Amino acid sequence: MAIVKIFFTVDIHGSTACFKKFIKALEVYKADIGILGGDLSGKMVVPIIIQDDGSYLYDYMGEKILAKNKDELKDIEKKLAYMGNYYYYMTIKEYEDLKAEGKTIEGRIDEKAKKITLVSGKLEDIFREVVTERIHEWMEYAEEKLKKLDKKIYIIPGNDDIPEVDEVFRAHESDHIIFADLRKVEIDGHEMIGLSWSNRTPWDTPREADEETLWKMIKNLADQIDDYDNALFQLHVPPHGTLLDEAPTLSDDLTPSVSEVSNVGSTAVLRAIKEYQPLIGLHGHIHESRGIQKIGRTIIVNPGSEYSEAILRGVLLMVGDKKLKNYIFTSG
Amino acid sequence: MILMYYIAYWCKTMSQVFARRASGLVREANLLDTVLFGIMNNGAAVSVWYYITGAPYLFPGVNQIVTFLVGGFLGILGFGMIWGILGAAMPRSGGSYVYNSRIIHPAIGTAVSFANAGFVMTAWIWVLAPWIADPGLPILAGAIGLSPDVVAWWTQPVGMYIVATVTNFFGLLVVIGGLKKFFYIQRVFIGLSLLGVAVAAILFTVTSHSTFVDIWNSLAGQHGSPTWSETLALVDQEIGLPTDWNILSSLGAILPLSWGIIYGYVISFIGGEVKSPRRNIFIGQILNIIVMITLTAWTALSLEKMVGWDGLHVLAYIDNELPAWYTLPFPPTFLNLASMLVGFNMILGLLFGLSFIFADFLWIPFSYIAFSRGLFAWGMDRIGPMWFTDINPKVHQPIKLLITEFILGQIGITWYVTSPTILAGFSVEVMQLFSVFGFTALSCLIFPFIARVRHIWEASPHKEWKIIGIPYAAIAGFLTMILVGILIWANFYTEGMALLNNIWVPIYITVWVSGLLWYFGWKTFRAKEGIDVTLAFKELAPE
Structure with a gap:
């Protein structure tokens, strides 16, 4: 052999x-x-929030960063993908809805959550998609x-x-x-x-x-x-x-x-x-x-x-x- | 079918990302854990003792304020910064090996690891295991009010050999018992040790000079030892006490101070486990130095306030030389003086005495861990024989490596016991200064300018930190090289170290060259077997 x-x-x-x-x-x-x-x-999914004035706001390793247009986001899209994160474009309304969905979880919802009460919804769809x-x-x-x-x-x-x-x-x-x-x-x-x-x-x-x-x-x-x-x-x-x-x-x-x-x-x-x-x-x-x-x-x-x-x-x-x-x- | 469920997640900074439920999501150490990990490895009671007994003895005329200010400045803004900046840019577990092999060359990373894991860790065993016998046992006996005769035999070669061997063996057993056991013991021992130092510092702070003299004189009368003023006069007669401070001694004293402030660098070994690493590794590397330098300064300066500047020199002289006319039943270490102030109270005496032994002992199992993990890593990179990666199926430890380290440690202990003046502690540190700290300082200094790691530098959170256009990483590297330079110079400056360095410097160079030969030797050998060891470090481009 x-x-x-x-x-x-x-x-x-x-x-x-x-x-x-x-x-x-x-x-x-x-x-x-x-x-x-x-x-x-x-x-993780990093939401890239489309703001009313057409600019974009996103979180990169704990820093909030503002991009004036989509061209400025090309590099960050690649960086996020390279590091294993996903990104998803959404309006501020969609973003707030997702946050609210998270809040429906019983108990703590931060990274120290001891018990996670299961929910399904829009976030599930987003993750499945990305x-x-x-x-x-x-x-x-x-x-x-x-x-x-x-x-x-x-x-x-x-x-x-x-x-x-x-x-x-x-x-x-x-x-x-x-x-x-x-x-x-x-x-x-x-x-x-x-x-x-x-x-x-x-x-x-x-x-x-x-x-x-x-x-x-x-x-x-x-x-x-x-x-x-x-x-x-x-x-x-x-x-x-x-x-x-x-x-x-x-x-x-x-x-x-x-x-x-x-x-x-x-x-x-x-x-x-x-x-x-x-x-x-x-x-x-x-x-x-x-x-x-x-x-x-x-x-x-x-x-x-x-x-x-x-x-x-x-x-x-x-x-x-x-x-x-x-x-x-x-x-x- | 199992449904997918997700949680909304936001971190404490309120930056917003969404996370799904996945394993490992919360596996991170917080800032407090990180700082404590660094503090623990500075070996509080031993390092404070080493400074207090070493600085005025080896560097008479030391001005402690200058020592702490310059040492603190270089330690915090130089040394702490390089480990913080490199750790934040490369938040991986693996210590200096990660930084040096990437920024300089894998062969350098291997040589540094060879010197540190392969040699220095063994050297710590042969120095620190005998220290349990002397000064550990006399400190303990004196602290609880026992006569020094009780432990005198154990400080002689045969007794010391037995104590060091038992210590070495227990160090081995702790590691074989598993890391969990070691870390538990470490927490308890260091907690008690820090408590011992803090209580001593409080006692020195609240005790006036006249009270101290009264207690000393009272004890001197009981044991036929000179009074405090007579003690000062006798030491002045023997060595000539300095009349004023001088800058060279004040800078040289940074050497004994460094023991208590530079070993928090081990945070770099857990870099991959730290939460918000770009922030917390950086802060942790700085903060542990600030805490340790504060504790050491508080203890040493309050002691100086209590015994006087002359007294500091006198006590250090007696502790190191133990002249025949000194007949108090304890070595005058800061721990024993603290015990004296509370009338040799048994509980506090045990706390003071054991705080030294506990902190000293912990470095033995730590050396086993660092040695075995280091050589295991070489084995995985195929820069060593296959048995380096053998794990015993019963205890799940690299037993062969641990036993090898035990034997090497015993050989060193035998040498130390028969020739303690050659195998002294300072010389061990010099190897690390030359190797680990010097090269890591160089790595940080050139980090912003090396094309191979440009992508890492560009993503570094500190790339915008500049002073008159110069990246702070380079400045911190430079400051650390000054610190390392002072520490190496201090070894040559003191008369007592000159002989040691004449012996040890050629050994350091031999060890280092052996490290390079080891790398290239195994590289050639593996190539004949069809394995290219450079693959272990080879950069892969995604496309």
């Missing part, structure tokens, strides 16, 4: 810069294939570039990705873009299973399940594997109690500690790694837990993420027959 060079990255959260770098990395790092392991959706639109743009960009490079990428979503993105991926499946969630795929002689779901988080994100359900999902996929010695498990959430799943401890009001860390990975994923012993486990989810570790014969990796700085963190893996021949973590 020939050595295959795989470039793996994860958690780019809406950053157009990171996605384009991911495609570029296949060429620069001379990788045979690319794997994008989930959490592609961004988290998230799917950006992924659609990325897929078109990728198809064009990958055709020229004659390379393939495998994509799964993550727990932060809304269900609607699956349809966008499926719509763009081709010889170069393979949607790999909840199924087994072949990568140059290696079988790979993909799972976007995570164990429960404090944020109640779109794809979460309890550990028992998660185990059943993984088992259902893993039982399809014929050769575990050469298999890749691309499970978005890392195994519990490892170097790859350490995150700052959160207080009751979700304030992070700078001095305490907790293991927040999945026990179901840990069990799967221990019982099936695949060649490699590819994980993400915990941005600050960039690392590599061995569990039995399985090498597990988490390349970490710095998407908000438009920095693409990844790992280049040289995978041979039943062995990880070499690897290097990248940051570009």
